[in-house]
Amino acid sequence: xxxxxxxxxxxxxxxxxxxxxxxxxxxxxxxxxxxxxxxxxxxxxxxxxxxxxxxxxxxxxxxxxxxxxxxxxxxxxxxxxxxxxxxxxxxxxxxxxxxxxxxxxxxxxxxxxxxxxxxxxxxxxxxxxxxxxxxxxxxxxxxxxxxxxxxxxxxxxxxxxxxxxxxxxxxxxxxxxxxxxxxxxxxxxxxxxxxxxxxxxxxxxxxxxxxxxxxxxxxxxxxxxxxxxxxxxxxxxxxxxxxxxxxxxxxxxxxxxxxxxxxxxxxxxxxxxxxxxxxxxxxxxxxxxxxxxxxxxxxxxxxxxxxxxxxxxxxxxxxxxxxxxxxxxxxxxxxxxxxxxxxxxxxxxxxxxxxxxxxxxxxxxxxxxxxxxxxxxxxxxxxxx
Ligand SMILES: Cc1ncc(COP(=O)(O)O)c(C=O)c1O
Numbered sequence: 326x327x328x329x330x331x332x333x334x335x336x337x338x339x340x341x342x343x344x345x346x347x348x349x350x351x352x353x354x355x356x357x358x359x360x361x362x363x364x365x366x367x368x369x370x371x372x373x374x375x376x377x378x379x380x381x382x383x384x385x386x387x388x389x390x391x392x393x394x395x396x397x398x399x400x401x402x403x404x405x406x407x408x409x410x411x412x413x414x415x416x417x418x419x420x421x422x423x424x425x426x427x428x429x430x431x432x433x434x435x436x437x438x439x440x441x442x443x444x445x446x447x448x449x450x451x452x453x454x455x456x457x458x459x460x461x462x463x464x465x466x467x468x469x470x471x472x473x474x475x476x477x478x479x480x481x482x483x484x485x486x487x488x489x490x491x492x493x494x495x496x497x498x499x500x501x502x503x504x505x506x507x508x509x510x511x512x513x514x515x516x517x518x519x520x521x522x523x524x525x526x527x528x529x530x531x532x533x534x535x536x537x538x539x540x541x542x543x544x545x546x547x548x549x550x551x552x553x554x555x556x557x558x559x560x561x562x563x564x565x566x567x568x569x570x571x572x573x574x575x576x577x578x579x580x581x582x583x584x585x586x587x588x589x590x591x592x593x594x595x596x597x598x599x600x601x602x603x604x605x606x607x608x609x610x611x612x613x614x615x616x617x618x619x620x621x622x623x624x625x626x627x628x629x630x631x632x633x634x635x636x637x638x639x640x641x642x643x644x645x646x647x648x649x650x651x652x653x654x655x656x657x658x659x660x661x662x663x664x665x666x667x668x669x670x671x672x673x674x675x676x677x678x679x680x681x682x683x684x685x686x687x688x689x690x691x692x693x694x695x696x697x698x699x700x701x702x703x704x705x706x707x708x709x710x
Pocket of ligand 1: 358419420422445494495554555562566
């Protein structure tokens with residue numbers, strides 16, 4: 326009965342674990358990437374005001390023009406990307422809404438797409454949904470899970486249409502260095518390859534280098550869709566709002582498609598994003614300070630456990646420790662740890678085949694929860710080494 330694409334698009338392995346523990350209060354949940362902070366007050370106030378002011382009707386398919394103007398200011402300020410709010414950016418239903426429409430407007434059946442592995446679970450699913458051919462590129466622990474231009478070039482064939490980038494990366498926390506990013510851009514230009522830059526963790530960086538965004542590099546605007554989600558930066562995962570920017574041709578095609586899928590993201594979320602984009606940014610700075618402390622805490626704690634090896638991640642809010650020393654498949658290890666310690670983690674293979682031998686732990690949770698999880702892991706893991 327169901328169309329073949331249902332078979333091709335795999336379910337999320339993360340959700341399988343998450344659903345298993347849902348409602349259980351005895352679990353130390355380190356699974357899903359949901360910041361534990363509340364959405365900042367001024368953003369919530371803007372949303373309430375929007376309802377009272379009657380911002381409750383259909384809008385342009387790309388979003389309110391004043392919202393797009395605010396988002397264009399954010400792109401200029403934070404990402405060094407100049408975008409015409411009339412034609413070069415679109416409000417979408419979360420990063421996910423932008424990712425799926427970008428894949429659908431760019432890919433023809435049989436086009437090859439290079440994407441990071443380990444990587445965000447939906448990247449593979451979106452390529453399959455658009456009938457592309459997924460070509461995984463391994464993010465290596467020895468390189469801090471960054472990506473080199475040489476690695477990208479080695480995967481290019483005459484059928485390569487697109488490259489998906491996600492730096493800082495989910496699940497590894499790896500960050501691509503600015504030098505490599507510039508070289509990757511050159512490889513894309515030379516080989517006429519498009520880029521989807523999934524910038525979901527744009528603000529979550531613990532490296533010294535100034536952030537650089539591939540969509541801001543010369544010659545890249547016309548071949549890049551840069552996607553900036555509000556979910557993680559402003560603790561707005563439930564609001565479903567993001568902005569995508571690129572050439573007017575690409576954004577025009579995404580806007581046309583969005584009309585037929587969701588019409589536009591919720592008006593209230595648009596107005597909240599507008600306030601987030603142009604309002605005070607100290608809430609982001611404060612959250613990041615906390616995330617940096619948690620990253621240090623969990624990295625130190627995991628490295629002190631026999632058999633666990635972890636380089637401090639350069640970004641995002643996940644750690645991806647190497648647990649291959651235990652000699653147990655990461656899927657089995659996750660279930661064993663859950664049963665014996667009540668700490669819920671995700672197996673590396675949920676993020677692609679190159680995730681074998683690793684676990685993902687999300688540290689967007691309280692310091693107390695991190696400390697308790699570490700203590701439980703420390704009392705259990707050495708026993709099975
Ligand atoms: C790398 C990456 N991209 C995109 C998303 C989707 O985020 P949203 O649709 O909430 O913006 C996530 C969520 O975890 C993610 O980790």
